[in-house]
Amino acid sequence: MKVLTDPALCVGADLAAWMARGGGEGLSRALAEPASIIPVLEAAGLRGLGGAGFPTHRKWSAVAAQPGPERWIICNGNEDEPGTFKDRFLLAETPHQVIEGALIAAVATGAAQVVLYVNPREAAGVLACHAAVAAWQAHPLAAAVSAAIGQALCLRVVESSGHYIGGEETGAVSSVMGGFPFPRLKPPFPFEQGVNDRPTLINNVETLAHVAHILRHGAAWYRALGLGDAAGTKLYSLSGDVLRPGLHELPMGTPLRELVFVHGGGMLAGKAFKAVFTGGPSNTLLTGADLDVALDFESVRARGSRLGTGAMIVVGEGTSILRKTAEYVAFFAANSCGQCPPCKIGTHQVSRILERLDTGAGRIGDLEALENLSHMLPGSGRCGLVDGAATVLASSLETFRAEYEAALPRG
Amino acid sequence: MTDGGMSGGIGFAAALAAWDAAAPAPARACGLKVADLLRGFHPDHRPGGMVQLVAGPNEGAPCPAQLAALLQSDSLLEDVDLAGATILDADVLVLGGGGAGCVAALAAARAGARVLMATKLRMGDGNTVMAEGGIQAAIGAEDSLQRHFEDTLRAGHFAADKALVAALVGDGPDAIRWLVREGMSFDLADERQRMGGALLRKKPGGATAARLLSYRDFTGLELMRALREAVLLQPGISVLDGHPALELLTDDRGRCGGAALQDLGQRRLVLARAGATIMATGGAGRLHLAGFPTSNHYGATADGLVLAYRAGARLREMDSFQFHPTGIAWPPHLEGTLISEAARSAGARLVNGRGERFVEELAPRDVVASAMLRELAEGRGVGRDGKLGLFLDTPSLEREQPGILAQRLQTLSHLAHRAGFDPAREPFLVRPTLHYQNGGMAIDTDGRSALPGLLAAGEVTGGLHGRNRMMGNALLELVVFGRRAGASAAADARQERPRNLGLNHLAGWRRGLLAAGLGLEAKGPLLFPPYGNVTPQDLRRHAA
Numbered sequence: 001m002k003v004l005t006d007p008a009l010c011v012g013a014d015l016a017a018w019m020a021r022g023g024g025e026g027l028s029r030a031l032a033e034p035a036s037i038i039p040v041l042e043a044a045g046l047r048g049l050g051g052a053g054f055p056t057h058r059k060w061s062a063v064a065a066q067p068g069p070e071r072w073i074i075c076n077g078n079e080d081e082p083g084t085f086k087d088r089f090l091l092a093e094t095p096h097q098v099i100e101g102a103l104i105a106a107v108a109t110g111a112a113q114v115v116l117y118v119n120p121r122e123a124a125g126v127l128a129c130h131a132a133v134a135a136w137q138a139h140p141l142a143a144a145v146s147a148a149i150g151q152a153l154c155l156r157v158v159e160s161s162g163h164y165i166g167g168e169e170t171g172a173v174s175s176v177m178g179g180f181p182f183p184r185l186k187p188p189f190p191f192e193q194g195v196n197d198r199p200t201l202i203n204n205v206e207t208l209a210h211v212a213h214i215l216r217h218g219a220a221w222y223r224a225l226g227l228g229d230a231a232g233t234k235l236y237s238l239s240g241d242v243l244r245p246g247l248h249e250l251p252m253g254t255p256l257r258e259l260v261f262v263h264g265g266g267m268l269a270g271k272a273f274k275a276v277f278t279g280g281p282s283n284t285l286l287t288g289a290d291l292d293v294a295l296d297f298e299s300v301r302a303r304g305s306r307l308g309t310g311a312m313i314v315v316g317e318g319t320s321i322l323r324k325t326a327e328y329v330a331f332f333a334a335n336s337c338g339q340c341p342p343c344k345i346g347t348h349q350v351s352r353i354l355e356r357l358d359t360g361a362g363r364i365g366d367l368e369a370l371e372n373l374s375h376m377l378p379g380s381g382r383c384g385l386v387d388g389a390a391t392v393l394a395s396s397l398e399t400f401r402a403e404y405e406a407a408l409p410r411g
Numbered sequence: 412m413t414d415g416g417m418s419g420g421i422g423f424a425a426a427l428a429a430w431d432a433a434a435p436a437p438a439r440a441c442g443l444k445v446a447d448l449l450r451g452f453h454p455d456h457r458p459g460g461m462v463q464l465v466a467g468p469n470e471g472a473p474c475p476a477q478l479a480a481l482l483q484s485d486s487l488l489e490d491v492d493l494a495g496a497t498i499l500d501a502d503v504l505v506l507g508g509g510g511a512g513c514v515a516a517l518a519a520a521r522a523g524a525r526v527l528m529a530t531k532l533r534m535g536d537g538n539t540v541m542a543e544g545g546i547q548a549a550i551g552a553e554d555s556l557q558r559h560f561e562d563t564l565r566a567g568h569f570a571a572d573k574a575l576v577a578a579l580v581g582d583g584p585d586a587i588r589w590l591v592r593e594g595m596s597f598d599l600a601d602e603r604q605r606m607g608g609a610l611l612r613k614k615p616g617g618a619t620a621a622r623l624l625s626y627r628d629f630t631g632l633e634l635m636r637a638l639r640e641a642v643l644l645q646p647g648i649s650v651l652d653g654h655p656a657l658e659l660l661t662d663d664r665g666r667c668g669g670a671a672l673q674d675l676g677q678r679r680l681v682l683a684r685a686g687a688t689i690m691a692t693g694g695a696g697r698l699h700l701a702g703f704p705t706s707n708h709y710g711a712t713a714d715g716l717v718l719a720y721r722a723g724a725r726l727r728e729m730d731s732f733q734f735h736p737t738g739i740a741w742p743p744h745l746e747g748t749l750i751s752e753a754a755r756s757a758g759a760r761l762v763n764g765r766g767e768r769f770v771e772e773l774a775p776r777d778v779v780a781s782a783m784l785r786e787l788a789e790g791r792g793v794g795r796d797g798k799l800g801l802f803l804d805t806p807s808l809e810r811e812q813p814g815i816l817a818q819r820l821q822t823l824s825h826l827a828h829r830a831g832f833d834p835a836r837e838p839f840l841v842r843p844t845l846h847y848q849n850g851g852m853a854i855d856t857d858g859r860s861a862l863p864g865l866l867a868a869g870e871v872t873g874g875l876h877g878r879n880r881m882m883g884n885a886l887l888e889l890v891v892f893g894r895r896a897g898a899s900a901a902a903d904a905r906q907e908r909p910r911n912l913g914l915n916h917l918a919g920w921r922r923g924l925l926a927a928g929l930g931l932e933a934k935g936p937l938l939f940p941p942y943g944n945v946t947p948q949d950l951r952r953h954a955a
Contacts, residue, residue, distance in 0.1 A: 180744040185532070185939070187675065334828055338748060340532075341540045341708050342632065348825055349629045364602045369627065372596070376636035380535050 001225060003233050004209050005249040010093040013131035015139065018096035024141055026212030030104040031144050037108040038064070041211070043219035045231035050076060050167075050204025051279055051308045053297035056211075059201060062191040063109040066199035069151065071111035074176060074195070075102045077118045077125065077205040078160045078167035081280055082331055083311035086235035087205040089247055091118060091125030094209070095132040099155070101208030103136075103145050104215060109201055112151035115176055119166075120159040129157045164335035168383045169194075169202045171337075182337050183383035206235055227253035230296035234310050240276075241268040241316035253296040256286060260314055271316035275399070279308015281328050282388025284395040285321075305395075321400040322407055325392060326354035332389035342380035346373055347389045354393075357407045367404055370397055420787065420794035421764030423840075426802070430838065433766030435807050441770065443785075445778055452781040452788065454701050454734060455878070461730050465927040467720050467920075468861070473730040475700040481713055482720045482729075483924060484935030486917050488658045488671060488680075493913065496671070496680040501527035501649070502904040503897070504669050504683050506656050506715060507691035509537030510631070511869025511889035511896075513638035515689045515858075517593075518897025520647040524904055527683055528648055529672050531655035531692075531710050531938065535635045538693055538708045538870070539889065542631030543751060544615065545623040546590075546890075547883035548583035551612055554620035556580045563884060566617045567849075567877020570728065575874045578856040579884070582891040587624060590890060595637035596626050615882040616752070617775070623883045628822070634886060654681065655714065655938050659688065659722045659865070660909070661916040667722060667864035668909025684912055686904030689858070689896050690715040690867040694848035695732075697940045704738050704747030705845040714936035715871040719852050722916045724860040727873040728850025733880055736761075736779040738844020740800025742830050747844045754803060754823055755779075757815060762802040762838065763791040777879060780843035793840060800840035809835040847885065849876045858896025864907065866900050868892040 011017035018024075030037050042057035063071060075098055079087040090098055095116075102114050116129045133155055136142050146153040160166040160175050171181035173194045194200020210232060214222045223231045230253035239245045243265030250263065260266070260273065267273055276286040284305040286293065293303050300307040315324060333347040350373050353366050374394035378387050397404055421429070430436065441448065450456045461473035466483050474482065503519040505512045508530030516528045528534070549559040559580040564571055587610070591597070598611040612621040626633040642648055653675040660669040660682065669684040692715030696707025705711070720726055737750040755761075755772040761779070763769050763786045770782035783801055786792055792799045805823070809816050816824050816834055827834035850873035858866045869889045876884065921931060 182744070185675070187678070333825065338745065338829075339709050340536050341538065342535055342635070345540055345543075345629055345632050348822065349627070349632065351825075352821055364605075365596070368596070369633075372633065372636050376535070376632065376639060380533060382532070382536075 001233065002249045003213055003225065004090060004094070004097060004206070004235065005247065009097065011096070012093065013095060013128045013135060015096060015132065015135035022216065023096055023100060023212070026215035027100050027103055027141055029215045030107050031148055034107050034148060037104060037215065040214060040219050044214045044222040046207065046210055046214060046222070047297065048204060049206040049234065049310070051306075053307065056203065056207055059191060059203070060105060060108050063111065063199045063201040066192060068198065070113070070196065070198040071109055072113040072115065072176075072195040072198055072200040073102055073105050073109070073111045074172050074200060074202045075114070075116045075205055075208055076167060076172055076202055077116065078172065080119055080162070080164040080167060081282075081309065081311070082328060083237060083239050083277065083281055083313040084279070084309040085237050086247055086310065088119070088122040088125050090205050090209050091122065092128045095128045097209040097212055098205050099132055099136060101211035103142070104211050105201055105203065105208065106145055106153065107148050110149050111201060112146070112149055112153055113195070114153065114155045116157045117160055117172055117176060118157060119162055121162050126157070126159060133157050165337050165383065165385060171383070172202055173200060182339055185382055225251055226296070227251045228294060228296070229298070230294070234295065236295065237309065237311040238264050238314070239312070240314035241271060241319055242266065242314050243268055253294040253299065255291070256293050256295055256312070257291040259295060259312060260291070264314070267314070267316045271318050274315045274317055274319065275321065276315065277313040277324065277328065277392065278305055279311045280388050280392070281311065281313055282332075282384070282392055283308055284391060285399055287399060320358070321396050321403050322354065322358050325396040326351070326358050328392055329354055329389050332385055336385055340381040340386065342377055343386035346377045346380070347386060349373065350389065350393055357404065360407070362408045364409070366408065367397070419790050420792035420799045423793055423795040426764035426793040429764065429766035430762055430802055430804070434804070436760055436762040436766055436768045436804065438768040441782065448781045448785065449777060452784040453777055454703065454784070455731055460701060466923045466929060468723060468725040469720070469729065475730065477698045477700055478695055478713060478729065480933055481698070481717050481935045481937060483927070483929055484717065484933040485921060485924060485931040486658050486721065486914065487934050488914060490914055492680060493671065493682060496682045498682045498684060499527060501525050501683065501685045502687070503527070503900045504529065504685035504688045505691055506670060506688065507537075507693060507869070508534035508650070508652070509691065509693055509869065509889070510539035510635060510638060510886065511893045512689070512691035513635075513642050514890055514893025515691055515868050515897040515900070516648050517638070517641055517645055518894045519689070519901045520645050522898050522901035524647070524901035526648045527651065527685065528642070529651045529654040529656060529670070529683060531714070533652040534642065534650055535639050536708070537710060539886070540632045540635045541706070541708070542886050543628045544882050545613065545625030545630045546587070546634070546886035547615060547618070547622045547881070548587045548624060548887060549580060549620070549622055550584050550587060550610065551621055554622055556583070558619050559583065559622060562618045563881055564877065566881040567879050570877035572874035574856050575854070578895070579875055579888060579891050582894070583887055586887060586890040586894070589894070590634065590637065593637045593641050595634055598625050598627065617881055631886060656718060657936070658914060659718050659916070660684065660912045660914070661722055662909050663911045663915055665723060665863070665916060666907065666909070667862055668912045670718070684909055686864070686907050686909065687900035688865050689900050690719055690852060690860075690865060690871050691869045691893070692871050694870040696845045696848070698937070700732060700845055703734070703843065703845040704740070706735055706738055706747055706749040707845065709940060712937040712940060714938060715867070716851065717936040719860065719862065719865060719867070721920050722862055722865065724862040724865055725853045726851060727853045728878060729873070731849040731878040732845060733776065733847040733849055734780040734843040735846040736776055736783055736843050737803055737841040739826065739830070739839065740842040741795045741798040741840040743796070743798060745826065745830055746798070748826060749844065750803060750823055750826065750839060750841060754805070754820055757808065757819060758811065759808045760804045762804050764793040765791055783843055787842065795840055798840065800842040802838035803841045804838050805834040806836055806838060847880050849873065849878055849880055854892070856895065857899040858892050859899055864903065864909070866896040868896040
């Protein structure tokens with residue numbers, strides 16, 4: 001069942017069309033019973049769909065419990081990692097879902113400052129968000145939100161710098177405040193000290209998009225959408241060596257095999273399945289032994305990997321794991337902000353070695369160097385960038401060592 | 412000395428046109444003797460650049476103003492804050508988790524001490540991993556300890572402590588053996604000979620023999636990798652990440668007996684009591700002395716110097732810093748990041764806003780940096796988005812040696828990619844960047860400071876480098892003096908146990924500040940530079 005990507009809801013910035021299709025109902029219920037919002041999300045089991053899987057109601061409660069009148073909400077649409085293309089779809093095709101979710105968050109947490117934080121490289125999303133935000137300004141529901149929180153709602157679009165690290169929570173805070181998106185140390189966490197050192201709720205666009213539906217249809221309805229213990233639906237960004245790559249909205253917990261071989265149409269050119277780079281791509285690779293895994297946060301974690309953003313980059317026989325890993329590590333190296341030396345130096349050196357190996361210029365000792373780096377780097381940066389690079393390196397090296405050895409110089 | 416010698420400069424577009432019209436750039440004669448150039452433009456020498464310390468053990472000594480303000484600051488803590496704090500006991504407390512701290516912790520633990528290592532950020536997240544060049548040790552047949560000794564003294568303008576330098580170079584070969592035993596890899600003269608092969612030796616700048624040992628071009632990262640694994644596997648070492656020291660603890664005789672740590676995660680104060688404390692907190696680059704950008708890590712905020720000075724330890728050469736000529740000047744988010752000397756060695760020229768070369772690019776670092784600062788001060792710099800720099804002419808280099816950027820200068824190309832331009836078409840904008848603290852805590856050859864119970868190792872110490880550090884001696888220093896300080900601390904801890912610990916030194920320190928007319932408004936250490944969002948006031952609040 002499609003919820004977020006229901007074609008009928010893909011009305012772009014047309015607010016009247018959104019309202020005509022059931023939009024505003026969730027927000028109206030939230031306004032009628034503000035105290036029930038967070039318990040409903042808890043009962044629904046909504047979790048952070050930007051990759052962390054953190055229970056949404058806990059973040060909201062934490063912000064709501066902070067003192068002081070000034071609070072912020074950042075709808076995080078900075079999406080920039082290879083293989084993930086869900087948020088740009090939501091922002092361009094159905095931005096009102098996201099905004100309505102953010103306004104419900106505003107009512108629940110008392111935050112008057114609501115920022116749609118978007119990646120400027122996705123021009124269609126930026127345009128749609130500007131138009132959608134303009135449409136909300138004169139709407140009576142926006143005025144009702146202001147009345148409910150006792151402050152004038154300030155809803156606006158902020159374009160990020162387009163850097164990958166701008167999606168990290170503290171990087172996003174810095175970006176919204178006009179600075180370069182340098183991640184900073186936590187604590188203090190954004191829920192206590194975010195924008196202007198004020199309590200700030202940061203949720204991924206996909207997470208917020210679910211909120212209006214949950215308020216409208218109820219927690220039980222949402223839970224029932226998922227398979228097994230998992231709740232709701234998930235946007236899987238399927239790409240790589242499959243017949244039908246694209247965005248697939250499926251029940252949370254859909255097995256990998258079903259995603260690839262049913263919804264994805266199977267492997268491209270009938271090649272054998274080899275592996276999947278999941279959500280980032282900054283996690284341990286899933287292999288043929290994992291085809292039965294249910295794609296939800298817990299089940300994927302039980303296989304030693306992570307669901308992440310729901311990106312699934314499928315690799316078939318004939319595609320080089322080494323080449324793919326080199327590409328992804330090069331991405332991380334280019335996007336390291338440079339604050340933490342092990343990340344700045346380490347990602348770049350790993351990238352260089354992988355590039356050399358892949359281009360036939362490998363040296364004796366390269367694999368030991370890569371292994372050593374993959375031990376050294378995890379946990380050495382203040383944000384997760386270096387961990388992601390090290391994990392994808394270590395995993396590909398462990399699982400597909402033969403491909404690495406084959407790239408070494410002979411003799 | 413408040414702005415690093417900035418003034419107007421020539422607009423980026425005009426400078427680019429001048430560079431393009433003139434390329435390859437014609438050289439302009441310097442017109443100054445080297446000594447005059449240094450005296451006139453090196454930040455260490457510029458008149459008005461230094462203030463005199465008016466309180467503490469180094470009263471009367473020159474020191475950069477920002478550093479002086481921190482050294483002569485009041486504590487973040489009061490006695491009352493210590494009430495109810497969690498107490499941890501160890502034989503040896505190591506403050507800092509970079510190279511020196513790890514080596515010291517290992518040495519102390521292997522000498523039988525129970526070691527607590529507290530880091531501000533996390534183990535290994537420091538400047539050590541950024542050392543690209545290598546580590547010096549006189550192991551070649553044609554080399555000698557004497558030559559290493561003389562090279563080091565000469566590079567430091569003969570200001571170094573000879574006994575310390577003798578200890579450094581004398582322990583050098585064994586330090587390398589120790590690193591190999593710890594599992595560190597080195598480049599081999601013949602890569603195919605895996606067992607019993609000789610180490611590859613290169614000649615560092617200013618040396619009379621091939622003495623620089625390396626591992627690829629990330630020697631520091633490999634060193635830290637081996638040290639980190641060794642620390643994690645070593646029984647007897649507990650590591651506390653995210654626990655910066657706010658104050659040293661002293662007993663009623665003035666002896667150091669540990670430190671008050673801030674547990675950043677739990678937001679509580681932890682009192683770490685120890686028979687001996689080793690300061691391994693690194694340098695001061697992130698103070699951006701005189702407004703300079705820095706190649707240093709975010710954590711390099713002179714915390715150790717501030718705590719040690721306040722408790723009575725003497726410092727030396729606090730007016731001497733090394734500036735690397737080619738730090739990135741633009742874009743702002745990469746400001747200060749190093750472009751290694753490899754670019755100039757390969758033939759890249761420095762060009763001013765008028766399209767002129769103005770210095771022999773391979774002259775010593777202090778000379779090149781001074782010549783660059785002169786250009787900036789005299790209005791021949793290049794201004795871009797409020798940042799001022801000089802061109803590092805990579806396009807001409809690529810034209811003269813096609814393919815060199817992609818093949819030999821990959822790190823430079825990677826930086827350009829991150830900065831968002833093509834180095835084959837557009838020159839880098841660079842300016843001197845604060846690189847290394849030559850001075851620091853005065854220590855003896857066993858790593859002991861003048862304050863009983865307090866030892867030190869690494870960049871936080873002074874005396875080894877005189878007024879200018881040789882490439883490759885920083886990594887050697889942290890191994891040699893980390894080992895010495897660790898062994899000494901373990902021995903000291905067996906003999907001395909702290910008693911009546913507290914902030915006993917602060918009353919006298921505060922009286923001294925007031926007597927010098929300084930007041931108690933300024934607090935230190937800095938711990939986190941401003942853009943880190945955690946202010947000392949936050950810490951104070953959380954500690955209370």
